[in-house]
Amino acid sequence: MTPVGRLVVIEGLDGAGKRTLADGLTDALSAKGASVAKLAFPRYGKSVHADLVKEALHRGHGDLADSVYGMAVLYALDRRGAAEDIRALRDTHDVVLLDRYVASNAAYAAARLRQDASGEVVKWVWELEVARFGLPRPDAHLLLRVAPAVAAERAERRAEAETDRERDAFETDDGLQRRCAAVYDELAASGWLAPWYVLDGVAGVDLEALAKTLLGQ
Ligand SMILES: Nc1ncnc2c1ncn2[C@@H]1O[C@H](COP(=O)(O)OP(=O)(O)OP(=O)(O)O)[C@@H](O)[C@H]1O
Numbered sequence: 629m630t631p632v633g634r635l636v637v638i639e640g641l642d643g644a645g646k647r648t649l650a651d652g653l654t655d656a657l658s659a660k661g662a663s664v665a666k667l668a669f670p671r672y673g674k675s676v677h678a679d680l681v682k683e684a685l686h687r688g689h690g691d692l693a694d695s696v697y698g699m700a701v702l703y704a705l706d707r708r709g710a711a712e713d714i715r716a717l718r719d720t721h722d723v724v725l726l727d728r729y730v731a732s733n734a735a736y737a738a739a740r741l742r743q744d745a746s747g748e749v750v751k752w753v754w755e756l757e758v759a760r761f762g763l764p765r766p767d768a769h770l771l772l773r774v775a776p777a778v779a780a781e782r783a784e785r786r787a788e789a790e791t792d793r794e795r796d797a798f799e800t801d802d803g804l805q806r807r808c809a810a811v812y813d814e815l816a817a818s819g820w821l822a823p824w825y826v827l828d829g830v831a832g833v834d835l836e837a838l839a840k841t842l843l844g845q
């Protein structure tokens with residue numbers, strides 16, 4: 629078997645368990661001798677664009693948070709600032725795990741505009757981030773699929789446990805999360821940008837089996 633590739637993106641709803649999966653998968657891959665790097669988007673605290681996103685999601689900043697295209701450009705600029713780092717990590721590690729990437733922008737922008745995955749904004753995100761910004765194309769997406777209610781409950785419990793982590797405007801919008809789940813399913817079904825592997829985030833992920841698949845073992 630051949631490895632699925634070095635650049636592996638984890639996608640899913642807010643609170644789905646992406647960060648937890650990234651940590652568990654890092655351990656499982658490392659146990660097999662693979663070198664692993666992790667990067668999460670937005671890069672809060674590391675890029676001015678990500679920090680503007682955070683402020684907008686928590687405080688609105690006039691009508692910035694309401695501007696779907698304006699917010700999407702900020703997320704994209706944050707990623708463009710990381711493009712060289714991603715390439716360098718890809719050159720020096722067996723697997724680079726990206727916790728959210730370009731598909732997050734496509735899914736959330738489409739959901740906010742009530743479009744589906746064949747709508748105009750999904751094409752625009754591709755055009756901006758892949759064609760114009762030249763961001764590295766991922767090799768695979770892992771869609772951590774959980775029902776929106778389950779993701780919301782997990783996010784709520786996390787906010788109770790982690791006092792420094794307030795829930796943001798997207799996280800608490802149940803309608804947005806439901807529409808976003810539907811767009812993710814469509815992106816996965818169409819193989820948008822790279823192949824998608826759909827994981828059942830409720831039944832639990834077999835990390836060892838997943839690590840083997842990623843490494844082509
Ligand atoms: N399989 C699971 N079963 C139950 N709880 C889980 C599971 N995976 C993660 N959690 C818990 O759910 C909460 C959210 O998980 P996590 O922070 O990994 O989600 P996330 O998808 O990275 O969220 P966000 O996109 O909002 O940052 C955490 O408190 C975590 O411990």
Ligand SMILES: Cc1cn([C@H]2C[C@H](O)[C@@H](COP(=O)(O)O)O2)c(=O)[nH]c1=O
Nearest residue numbers: 642669670703728729732733736798799
């Ligand atoms: C990277 C990225 C994220 N989003 C959305 C998804 C979340 O609701 C928020 C913040 O992400 P976090 O995982 O809760 O830290 O932003 C987006 O719309 N576009 C993107 O590119």
